[in-house]
Amino acid sequence: IKEFGHTTQRLPEAYFYIAEIIARFDLVVIQEVKSTLRDLQIVMRLLGSEWEYVVNDITSGVDGNSERSAYLFNSSRVKLSGVVGELVLWPAITDGAAIKQLKRTPYLTGFKAGWKEFGMLCLHLQPGKHQDDVQYRREEVSLLLTALKEKIKEHWTSSLVIAGDFNFYKGDDKDDGAVALFTDAGYYEVDSLIGLDTNASKTEAYDRMFIRENEYFCVVKRPDGRMNGGVFDPFQFVYKDDQTANYTQEMIEDYTGEKDMRDPANQASYYKHPWRKNQLSDHFPIWFELEIDSSVDFLENKREAFEE
Numbered sequence: 001i002k003e004f005g006h007t008t009q010r011l012p013e014a015y016f017y018i019a020e021i022i023a024r025f026d027l028v029v030i031q032e033v034k035s036t037l038r039d040l041q042i043v044m045r046l047l048g049s050e051w052e053y054v055v056n057d058i059t060s061g062v063d064g065n066s067e068r069s070a071y072l073f074n075s076s077r078v079k080l081s082g083v084v085g086e087l088v089l090w091p092a093i094t095d096g097a098a099i100k101q102l103k104r105t106p107y108l109t110g111f112k113a114g115w116k117e118f119g120m121l122c123l124h125l126q127p128g129k130h131q132d133d134v135q136y137r138r139e140e141v142s143l144l145l146t147a148l149k150e151k152i153k154e155h156w157t158s159s160l161v162i163a164g165d166f167n168f169y170k171g172d173d174k175d176d177g178a179v180a181l182f183t184d185a186g187y188y189e190v191d192s193l194i195g196l197d198t199n200a201s202k203t204e205a206y207d208r209m210f211i212r213e214n215e216y217f218c219v220v221k222r223p224d225g226r227m228n229g230g231v232f233d234p235f236q237f238v239y240k241d242d243q244t245a246n247y248t249q250e251m252i253e254d255y256t257g258e259k260d261m262r263d264p265a266n267q268a269s270y271y272k273h274p275w276r277k278n279q280l281s282d283h284f285p286i287w288f289e290l291e292i293d294s295s296v297d298f299l300e301n302k303r304e305a306f307e308e
Contacts, residue, residue, distance in 0.1 A: 002281040005034035006066070009254050014279040015039070017238050019046035021285060026077040027111060029122050029163050032281075033068040034058075040070060050076050056086055056107045063103035069122035069164075071109055081110030081117050081157075093146045102140050110157065114292030116217060118159040121148075127167045129174065137167060138178045145185045159217035161290075162187065162210045165283060169204055170195075182210045190219060190229040190288045198231055200282045201273075207286050216298060220289040229288030239276040244268045251275050 001018060022028050022043065033040055035058050044051060055070040087106040094100045104124045111118060123144070126136045152158050162182075168175035179189070187210040198207035209229070211219065219227040235241070244267055251270055252261045259266045274282070 001030055001032055001039075002277055002283075003034060004030065004032050005036040005039045007278045009275065009278040010039070011250065011279060015042050015046060017234065017280060019043050021232070021234060022072055023047055023051075025287060026074045026113065027120070028072045029120060030070045030072060031067065031122065031124050031165055033070045035066045035068075044072075047072070050074055054080070054084065054109060056105075059103070059105045065104070067104060067124065069107040069124070071111075071120065071122070073111070077113060079112045081112050083110035083119070084108070087121070087144070087147055087151070089143055089147055093143060093150070097139065097143060099136065099139055099143070102144065106144065108151075113290065115295055116159065116290070116292050117157055118161065118217060118290075119157050121160065121162045123162055123164040123166065125165070125167050129169050133167075134169070134174055134178075137175060138181070141178045141181050145181060149185070158212055159214065160187075160212045163208070163286075165206050166208045167206050168208060179208075186212055188213055190227045190286075192222070192226045192229045193231065193286055193288070196231045196286075198284050198286055200235065200277055200284065207283055209286060209288055211288075216294040218291050218294075220291050227288060229286070232285045232287065234280055234284070235276065239271075239279055241272070244271040247271065247275070 030040075033055060037055065040053065040055065044053060051072060052075045053070055053072045055068050058064055058066050058068050085108055087102075087108050089101050103126055107122045109120050109122075111120060125140050126133055128134075148160070152160065166175070166178075168178065170176070182189070190209045190211065193205075193209065196205055197203060198205050211217075213219070219229065222228045239247075244264075248267055251267060254275070255261050255270065257270075259270070261267060261270070
């Protein structure tokens with residue numbers, strides 16, 4: 001959620017829209033929660049008493065951008081498993097590497113839902129499309145996967161979802177190589193999300209979800225056999241393209257640039273970027289449906305094994 005806690009442009013109604021989107025789901029990963037938790041606390045009040053959250057500390061320094069990661073969950077549907085921590089790299093795996101830590105420390109948390117216990121890792125990788133940025137992201141992914149392999153072996157469940165803003169750009173000369181690292185390590189991207197643009201400008205698939213599936217930890221399948229998931233564009237419903245005039249006064253009061261905001265063309269341009277993005281986000285929510293009860297399949301397999 002763009003500048004969640006820092007922007008002063010967000011209107012009161014925007015918090016209701018954000019809460020309405022979150023309430024449609026059971027477990028939500030949010031990035032760009034800033035150093036102040038003001039906006040998060042407003043949304044939590046709107047969500048109601050069944051909703052809870054856990055949030056990590058900001059990664060200090062310029063690279064951290066005063067950002068936190070938060071998990072919001074409906075406590076009637078999802079519980080904490082009791083395991084939580086930030087994933088910090090250690091010398092044994094960074095020896096000889098160009099980087100020693102990910103710029104934004106990943107946040108790893110365990111959850112329980114129905115029949116399943118699993119881990120969620122919130123990841124926000126290095127931004128930028130320059131080749132140096134692409135190489136840096138690939139190195140971040142490589143080190144992350146090496147660290148996770150050890151953590152899973154020692155402490156963590158092997159049922160894991162990695163979600164967030166990967167800042168991945170499409171193409172063999174960009175981040176396809178980093179995606180291949182996830183695949184080679186046994187992670188699968190939600191196939192119904194592959195190739196879909198997730199930024200509000202609809203130019204790139206920055207936001208991703210990678211899952212370690214096994215027999216009893218999997219995504220619900222749609223009738224066409226693909227994983228049940230998608231991208232939600234809130235600007236089809238609120239702050240729509242044709243609603244510039246509804247917010248002209250608010251935009252004029254907020255605007256600090258040099259363009260003539262009495263000009264309808266400038267109003268329309270400013271409305272789409274950055275004003276309405278500051279109300280909600282410059283990224284779209286992505287989602288998938290996890291199968292949380294495999295008891296029938298489990299018992300059937302046990303029965304078949306017993307009969308053999």
